[in-house]
Every structure is written in structure tokens, then in C-alpha cells.
Amino acid sequence: MSEFADPSDADVIARILAGESDAFAILMRRHEAGLLRFATRMLGSADAAADAVAEGLIRAYRHLGSLDDPGRFRTWVYRIVANRCKSHLGRRSAQGVSLDEAAPVPDPHDGEAELERAEQMTLVERALATLSPEKREAFVLKHVEGMSYEEMAAMTGERIPTLKMRVHRAREALLEAMKEHR
Amino acid sequence: MRRLALVLLAVAAPLGAQAGGGSGGARARLTGRVPEVAIAPVDSVVRAAEADDLPTEPLVQKALEGAAKHAAPGQIVEAVAAHADQLRQARTLLSRAGGPPPTAAEITSVAAVMVRGLPPPLAERIVTALPNEPPGPALHAVADLAGHGFAEDAAVDLIVAAARVGLRGLRLLDVATAAVHELQRGATHDSALATVRRALPDVPSPPKPSPAQVNRARRPRPGA
Amino acid sequence: MNELDPRIHQVLDGELPLESLPPELRATVLRLERAAQLLRAGEAPASVAGRVLAELRRPRTATRGRRVLRWLTERHAITIALRPIWSLALTAVLAAVVLVPTHGTPPLLGAQEGIAQFVGHFPGARSVDVVGPFTAWRSGVIPLRDDDHDGVWSAVVVLPTGAHEYMFVVDGERWVADPLAGRYVSDGFGRQNALLIVRPVGR
Numbered sequence: 001m002s003e004f005a006d007p008s009d010a011d012v013i014a015r016i017l018a019g020e021s022d023a024f025a026i027l028m029r030r031h032e033a034g035l036l037r038f039a040t041r042m043l044g045s046a047d048a049a050a051d052a053v054a055e056g057l058i059r060a061y062r063h064l065g066s067l068d069d070p071g072r073f074r075t076w077v078y079r080i081v082a083n084r085c086k087s088h089l090g091r092r093s094a095q096g097v098s099l100d101e102a103a104p105v106p107d108p109h110d111g112e113a114e115l116e117r118a119e120q121m122t123l124v125e126r127a128l129a130t131l132s133p134e135k136r137e138a139f140v141l142k143h144v145e146g147m148s149y150e151e152m153a154a155m156t157g158e159r160i161p162t163l164k165m166r167v168h169r170a171r172e173a174l175l176e177a178m179k180e181h182r
Numbered sequence: 183m184r185r186l187a188l189v190l191l192a193v194a195a196p197l198g199a200q201a202g203g204g205s206g207g208a209r210a211r212l213t214g215r216v217p218e219v220a221i222a223p224v225d226s227v228v229r230a231a232e233a234d235d236l237p238t239e240p241l242v243q244k245a246l247e248g249a250a251k252h253a254a255p256g257q258i259v260e261a262v263a264a265h266a267d268q269l270r271q272a273r274t275l276l277s278r279a280g281g282p283p284p285t286a287a288e289i290t291s292v293a294a295v296m297v298r299g300l301p302p303p304l305a306e307r308i309v310t311a312l313p314n315e316p317p318g319p320a321l322h323a324v325a326d327l328a329g330h331g332f333a334e335d336a337a338v339d340l341i342v343a344a345a346r347v348g349l350r351g352l353r354l355l356d357v358a359t360a361a362v363h364e365l366q367r368g369a370t371h372d373s374a375l376a377t378v379r380r381a382l383p384d385v386p387s388p389p390k391p392s393p394a395q396v397n398r399a400r401r402p403r404p405g406a
Numbered sequence: 407m408n409e410l411d412p413r414i415h416q417v418l419d420g421e422l423p424l425e426s427l428p429p430e431l432r433a434t435v436l437r438l439e440r441a442a443q444l445l446r447a448g449e450a451p452a453s454v455a456g457r458v459l460a461e462l463r464r465p466r467t468a469t470r471g472r473r474v475l476r477w478l479t480e481r482h483a484i485t486i487a488l489r490p491i492w493s494l495a496l497t498a499v500l501a502a503v504v505l506v507p508t509h510g511t512p513p514l515l516g517a518q519e520g521i522a523q524f525v526g527h528f529p530g531a532r533s534v535d536v537v538g539p540f541t542a543w544r545s546g547v548i549p550l551r552d553d554d555h556d557g558v559w560s561a562v563v564v565l566p567t568g569a570h571e572y573m574f575v576v577d578g579e580r581w582v583a584d585p586l587a588g589r590y591v592s593d594g595f596g597r598q599n600a601l602l603i604v605r606p607v608g609r
Contacts (some may be wrong), residue, residue: 022527024462025586028455030366036451037386046451054454058461074368121448124441143442146367146377149419168415171438172408178441211542243539244594250543251581253595261594294569297591298601322569322603326589352605384447391521391562391607392452399521399562402540402547 010070017065024061031074032057034145035081041140042085044129052088056081075155078145082137082155089133127177135170142167208242216245220255224262236269237286240293268293275302276317279309291318298325304334311342319354320345326358332371340375347383360385410434455586456525460558463529520604522565524550524574526584529557531576538572538599540565545575567606571599 007015009030015023035056039049060077067076128136141147141155149160156163208228212221224245228238244265248258272292276284284292296305300321308324309317320341327337337358344357357378364374378385391399416422417435424432524536534550540563541547550559571591574582583590587600 021462022585025455025459025527028458029586029588032453032455033363033386034367036454037446037448040448040451041445050451050454050457054457054461057454057458061458061462117444120440121444124444125448127441128445140445143418143438144445146364146369151368164415164419167419168410171415171418172410174441175410175434175438176408178437240539243543246543247539247593248595250537250545251593251595251597257595264594291568294571294591298589299592318569319603322589329589352603355603381443381446384443386447387449388605389449389452391523395521395523395562396607399564400548401564 008071009073013064013067013070013073016061024064027073027077028057031077035077038078038140038145039081039085041128041144042082042133042136043088044125048088048092052084053081056084059084072154075147075151078141078147079155085137086133123178124174127174127180130177131170131173135166135173138163138166139170139174142170208238211242212245212249216249216258217255220245220249220258223259227259227262227266231266231269234270236266236273237290240269240290241265265293265297268296271302272296275306276309278306279313281313288317291316292321294318295321295325298322298329300325300328301334304328304338307338308341311338312345315345315354316351319351323354323358326355327361330362330365332361332365332375336371336375340379343379344382344385349383349385353385353387356385356387357382359388456558456560459525459527460554460556463527463556463558518567518606519564520567520606522563522570522602522604523560524548524563524572524584525558525560525586526550526574526582527558528552528574528576528582531557531559533577534559535575535578536561536563536572537575538570540570540572545578550574565604567604570602570604572602573597573599 007026009027012023012026016027032053035053036049039052039056040046043049043052056077060080067073128139131139138152141152142149147155149163152158152163153160158166209221209225212224216224224241228241231238231241241262244262245258248261253261269289273284273289276288276292292305292309295318296302304324305317305321308320312320323341324334324337327340328334340361341354341357344354349357360381361374361378364377365371369377411431413422413427414431414434417424417427418438424435427435526534528534531552534552535541535545536548536550537543537545548561548563550561552559571593572584574584576582581597583598584600587602589601589603590598591601593599
């Protein structure tokens with residue numbers, strides 16, 4: 001079964017820079033789901049998330065040669081997508097568009113447990129949307145994307161104590177918002 | 183050429199002399215597509231499988247595949263015979279796990295996973311641990327994990343744990359995908375499994391196709 | 407805003423075990439962990455890989471041309487003021503374009519059927535087919551299309567639910583295992599087939 005083991009990100013990048021551009025598909029397949037989830041939580045919209053991630057991946061491909069440490073591709077591409085999300089949010093607040101999207105309509109065939117879960121999901125999503133972009137990013141990177149503080153520091157360029165404080169405040173804000181929206 | 187002759191003998195001999203008359207189904211589908219010299223031995227394998235109550239469609243498809251890929255006749259016969267063995271093994275495994283006689287679909291499904299390299303004892307462990315589950319998705323989930331370097335026993339434990347908290351069928355594939363994503367995010371194999379286990383039953387499902395995709399979808403016209 | 411007991415943060419940061427907290431504080435940790443779980447498990451948007459590949463293959467034009475191209479391809483809110491009779495006519499034309507399918511009647515999907523999307527990057531190819539048991543391993547039954555000639559070929563197909571082996575055949579002769587498949591199986595002929603698992607559309 002080991003014959004199907006995946007090459008590392010650094011190996012794939014070396015192949016791309018050597019001319020095997022199609023190998024970028026491997027990196028996309030590997031990281032796309034996490035990036036889309038991160039962007040969806042940041043922007044509150046699947047369409048906007050798809051735009052931000054697509055733009056981020058295109059930018060990452062075009063600047064692949066400038067990546068100092070190919071082993072850190074993941075944090076680097078997250079940073080690029082985070083910046084795209086900030087741009088989208090900046091444009092959005094200039095246009096005055098609400099962050100709320102319509103709650104998904106539960107399937108009438110869903111059981112009670114599914115309906116309750118859908119309600120809980122809506123509550124959490126709405127609460128997350130009330131956080132400032134900075135706190136939202138901190139919470140999502142730590143608790144949804146599972147990054148360590150070291151990875152977050154590599155990604156954002158901020159110091160670990162600063163990031164810890166931001167995550168702590170984000171947790172408090174989220175709990176508060178969940179109480180208010182109940 | 184000698185090798186081909188040996189393969190033909192090995193396949194044809196135990197079955198004795200068969201009248202040359204058409205068997206219908208398989209032979210008709212192979213004619214004009216599979217090299218003529220391979221048709222009789224492949225047909226023998228198919229008839230033997232049929233007599234043994236094994237599904238024959240995967241065998242006919244394997245022969246058509248080999249022909250389409252311009253494989254040598256001997257290779258085609260070998261591949262079909264090997265696949266018949268895999269179907270037999272799959273049926274034995276399912277029967278040993280207990281319960282009603284396995285259906286053709288279940289046998290085909292288990293054989294498909296064993297072709298991925300899942301060791302039979304491992305496959306048997308899953309099938310025995312989840313007697314009320316269709317075997318395919320659970321086995322593919324374990325094969326997905328093993329293919330990414332997860333320890334086989336730990337992979338089985340995770341999938342069984344997922345089934346026990348109510349995840350069924352194709353959702354078990356989502357469990358494997360979640361663990362693989364953890365790995366790709368830099369977790370070790372052990373911590374990836376632990377993270378997913380803690381999250382059960384909440385693992386992401388893949389996006390559903392959009393209405394536009396469904397509208398664009400075409401149906402393949404029935405083939406041979 | 408209420409500051410949380412610092413021990414809650416320490417547990418969530420992995421610096422203290424949950425068991426070290428009194429029960430009333432553990433509930434807060436669990437509430438946050440539950441929120442994170444829900445956010446992780448939400449439905450993901452569809453893949454953007456095809457779109458990214460298409461963009462990367464697009465020849466890069468001169469700066470001014472690139473700006474124009476970008477404007478043309480980005481989404482914009484365009485307001486057109488029309489006299490009522492013209493807007494009705496436009497709506498009818500748009501409806502006809504959207505609702506009349508281009509490849510015959512859209513399929514009604516059975517309970518044991520799902521959708522498979524095949525995508526491959528083959529610049530310069532004249533034809534790309536997907537072949538598998540669902541085509542009886544014949545080429546030409548499911549051709550992929552590259553309508554905008556950017557080298558990205560795709561097809562969306564109705565297939566029975568379950569596992570399907572397949573390969574792409576480029577220009578009628580080059581057999582390629584889909585690099586985006588993620589699962590591969592030895593074909594018994596010295597190559598590997600890609601393996602796809604089709605789910606029923608409802609779930």
C-alpha cells in the first residue's frame with residue numbers, strides 16, 4: 001500500500017519549478033478543502049470564498065519561485081488567501097453589504113437530531129460573523145484549521161503572545177455572541 | 183507464445199473439452215473486441231465463475247479492458263483468471279463473516295477493494311465488526327487510510343468507531359478523508375486519527391453537485 | 407465583554423488537561439469545542455481547481471489588455487434601464503437560453519445514481535475521452551469537452567453509485583490515469599486505473 005504514498009509539498013514544488021506545471025494540481029487537491037473552509041468562515045459566503053481561494057491559488061502559483069521554504073507552503077498559501085479575504089471584506093464594507101447569508105433551509109426529511117444540529121450551526125455561524133475580521137481569523141485558524149501558534153506566527157508575521165491574546169479575546173467574543181443570538 | 187500456450191492449457195484443461203458452441207452472453211460481447219485466441223480461455227473462466235455462483239460481469243469487463251489497452255492475449259487471460267480468484271476470495275471472506283449468502287454486488291464490491299491491496303485478514307476484520315453495513319464503503323475507507331500510511335489496525339479501529347456512533351455507508355469515506363486532510367495539514371498519523379475520533383460524528387461531507395452540474399450531466403449510452 | 411477564567415484558555419491552548427477544571431468551567435470549554443466542531447464540519451464549497459487551471463493556462467496579455475480582460479472576467483453589478491416591453495422580451499430570451507438545455511433533456515436521477523465530474527488538463531489535445539466499465543472500455547462514448555480551448559477538458563456524467571475504475575484516453579491513443587483522482591488501482595496490465603466513488607445525489 002505504501003506505493004501510493006504522497007510526495008511532500010516541497011517535493012511537488014521542486015517538480016513544478018523544474019517545469020512540471022501540472023503538478024500544481026496535487027497541491028491544490030491537498031490544500032483546497034481547508035482553504036475553502038477557512039475562506040467560507042471568514043467571508044460568510046461560499047461564492048465569495050471560492051473567488052478568494054481561486055485568486056489566492058493563482059497568485060501562489062505565479063509566485064511559487066519566491067517561496068523561501070517550500071516546506072512551509074501551507075502557511076504561505078493560507079496567508080495569501082487570508083489577504084484575499086481581507087480585500088473582499090474591505091470592498092464589502094465599502095459597499096455596505098450585510099455579512100449575514102440566509103440560513104440553509106433544513107430538509108423536511110431530516111430527523112430531529114439533524115434539525116437541532118442545523119440550528120446550532122446557524123447560531124455559531126451568525127455569532128462568528130459578528131466578530132471583527134482579526135478575531136474571526138484568529139479563532140478560525142486556531143480552532144477550525146487546527147493551526148498551532150507557531151504556524152499562525154509564521155503565517156501572519158505576528159508574535160505568539162499577540163496571537164494568543166487575540167485568540168483568547170475571540171473565544172470570549174464568540175461565547176458572548178452565541179448567548180445574545182440564542 | 184509458449185507462455186500463452188501454458189496459460190491456455192492451465193485454464194482449459196480442468197474444465198475438460200467444451201463443445202465449441204456459443205455460450206451467448208460473454209462470448210458474444212468479446213467477439214470482435216478481444217483477440218480471437220483469447221476468447222475461448224476467457225469464456226472458460228467466465229463459465230467456471232458462473233457455475234460457481236460468482237458474478238461474471240467484472241470478468242467480461244476485465245477482458246474488454248485488456249483488449250482496449252492492447253494487452254497481449256496471454257495477459258488478458260491471466261488478468262481475467264486473477265480477477266476470478268479475487269472474486270472467489272471475496273466471497274469466502276464474506277461467507278466467513280457470517281450472515282446470509284453474499285450478493286453478487288457485495289462480492290464485486292469487496293473484490294474491488296482487495297484489488298487496491300487491502301490484505302484479506304484486514305478486510306475480514308471490518309466485515310465481521312460491521313455485519314449490518316454494506317462492505318464497500320467501509321472497506322474503501324480503510325483502504326484510503328492505509329494508502330496514506332495509516333497503520334492498518336488503527337485505520338480499522340477508526341472506521342469501526344465511526345460506524346458505532348451512527349455514521350453509515352459513504353459517510354465512512356468522509357471519516358477517512360477527514361483523517362487524510364489532518365495529515366496533509368501537518369499532523370502525525372496518530373494525532374490525525376485522534377483528532378478525527380474526537381470530532382465524531384461531525385466530519386465534513388463533500389459538496390453536493392450544483393443544479394447546473396446536474397443539468398449538464400449526460401448518461402453514457404449502453405455499451406457492449 | 408466578560409473575560410474568561412484563564413484556566414479555560416490554558417485548556418483550549420493544550421497547556422492544561424480538561425480534568426483539572428471544575429465542572430462549571432468545563433462546560434464553557436465544551437461549548438467552544440462544540441462550536442469549533444460545527445464550523446469544521448459545515449458543507450464545503452465546490453472545488454475551484456478547474457477554474458484555477460483554466461486561468462493559469464490563459465495567455466497573459468499586455469498590461470492594458472490584461473486590465474481589460476480582468477474587467478471582462480470579473481463579476482460586476484450592471485444595471486440596465488429598459489423600457490418595460492424590451493425588458494420583457496429580454497427576460498424571455500434569457501429564460502430560453504438558460505432553460506433550454508444544450509445537450510438534450512437533463513437526466514432524471516434514480517435513487518442509486520449520482521454525478522461524476524471528470525476534469526483533466528491536456529493542452530494541445532485533439533480529443534479526450536473517459537473510459538471505464540461504464541463505457542465497456544470503449545473510447546468515444548463519453549468525450550470530454552474544451553469549449554474555450556484553454557486545455558482544460560471536462561464532462562459531467564450520470565453513473566450508478568459505487569466504485570468505478572476509469573482512465574482518460576487522449577487523442578485516441580494515450581492512456582492517462584487521472585492525476586486528480588486520489589485513488590488508484592493496479593489494472594492487471596502493468597498500469598494503474600484511477601478509481602472514483604460516486605455518491606447518490608441526495609446525500
